[in-house]
Amino acid sequence: MAAAMAEEDVEFVDYDRNEEEEEDAMDEDDRAGGRALPVPHIVSQGVMRTRGRLLGRSPSVLASNPDRLDSLADAGNPGHGPQRSIEGWILLVSGVKEDAEEDDLYNTFSDFGHVKDLHLNLERRTGYAKGYALVEYESFEEAQTAIKAMNGTQLLTRTVYVDWAFSRGPIQKLTSTRSSTPES
Amino acid sequence: MATGGGGGEDGASGGEFYLRYYVGHKGKFGHEFLEFEFRPDGKLRYANNSNYKNDTMIRKEVFVSPSVLREARRIIQESEIMKEDDNNWPEPDRVGRQELEIVMGNEHISFTTSKIGSLVDVQTSKDPEGLRIFYYLVQDLKCFVFSLINLHFKIKPIQS
Numbered sequence: 001m002a003a004a005m006a007e008e009d010v011e012f013v014d015y016d017r018n019e020e021e022e023e024d025a026m027d028e029d030d031r032a033g034g035r036a037l038p039v040p041h042i043v044s045q046g047v048m049r050t051r052g053r054l055l056g057r058s059p060s061v062l063a064s065n066p067d068r069l070d071s072l073a074d075a076g077n078p079g080h081g082p083q084r085s086i087e088g089w090i091l092l093v094s095g096v097k098e099d100a101e102e103d104d105l106y107n108t109f110s111d112f113g114h115v116k117d118l119h120l121n122l123e124r125r126t127g128y129a130k131g132y133a134l135v136e137y138e139s140f141e142e143a144q145t146a147i148k149a150m151n152g153t154q155l156l157t158r159t160v161y162v163d164w165a166f167s168r169g170p171i172q173k174l175t176s177t178r179s180s181t182p183e184s
Numbered sequence: 185m186a187t188g189g190g191g192g193e194d195g196a197s198g199g200e201f202y203l204r205y206y207v208g209h210k211g212k213f214g215h216e217f218l219e220f221e222f223r224p225d226g227k228l229r230y231a232n233n234s235n236y237k238n239d240t241m242i243r244k245e246v247f248v249s250p251s252v253l254r255e256a257r258r259i260i261q262e263s264e265i266m267k268e269d270d271n272n273w274p275e276p277d278r279v280g281r282q283e284l285e286i287v288m289g290n291e292h293i294s295f296t297t298s299k300i301g302s303l304v305d306v307q308t309s310k311d312p313e314g315l316r317i318f319y320y321l322v323q324d325l326k327c328f329v330f331s332l333i334n335l336h337f338k339i340k341p342i343q344s
Contacts, residue, residue, distance in 0.1 A: 052294035170225035
């Protein structure tokens with residue numbers, strides 16, 4: 001019984017703080033090297049408006065677990081650039097018109113190689129396209145050609161953006177100083 | 185430089201971004217849940233545990249591109265969930281719990297409620313309009329994440 005209780009305690013993350021306490025708790029977190037919530041580390045408290053009653057006990061597994069999960073990334077060689085998926089290269093197409101159909105995307109993207117897989121997800125409320133598609137090609141070259149040819153072009157009268165879906169490493173914060181003039 | 189492409193990070197809405205969704209319950213098969221999060225550096229983490237057929241937990245992570253994060257933001261922004269409040273939503277109960285935590289710009293929401301079986305539950309709640317937004321947003325986000333995980337790892341996520 002006691003053992004079961006102890007296990008329970010480990011499993012739950014302690015979210016038990018109210019808003020006023022939160023700021024202090026966050027400093028603590030920083031020093032302790034990340035306890036439960038990752039959020040406090042990235043937000044600037046001064047401008048933050050918090051809402052919601054998620055207090056008490058959250059069973060979050062991810063937030064409490066610092067371990068690496070399974071991944072395809074080459075652990076010894078993190079970096080920039082696109083990450084290969086298990087069977088090919090995945091692209092995200094955004095800006096897809098709501099009445100687009102799978103055929104429209106399949107036909108367009110087949111110009112650059114064999115489309116191995118295609119997800120055109122629908123909005124649950126309306127049943128129309130949600131606005132994005134995911135396209136899989138076998139080879140890097142096909143995928144790259146599709147990006148170059150299609151990014152910023154018109155598809156069914158709307159401008160679509162095409163980019164890699166996965167990266168080999170974290171997003172680089174190039175825009176940390178907002179006042180600086182754009183390079184390139 | 186083209187905007188929507190791979191380059192300039194923050195896009196129109198700017199600022200921080202974090203998203204975590206959890207749905208689960210504890211019952212005779214133990215703690216069964218689905219959880220995913222998008223971190224500000226692009227790391228997408230996904231965990232899914234169902235003890236019903238086998239007891240292996242699926243735990244996956246992958247870095248997504250800035251474009252994918254931007255799309256997640258867009259979905260959230262268009263839902264207008266950040267204007268809602270969970271005060272009048274059903275409390276988590278024995279049947280289960282959902283949590284949605286989002287940091288976007290200078291706003292941070294941490295909502296929790298029970299599992300929602302269907303729109304009937306939404307309709308009969310004390311805040312049908314707010315809960316409906318939550319109900320549909322969660323499905324659209326799950327759909328997005330399932331596709332990403334499915335295409336990258338070629339596994340079929342289990343519906344929780």
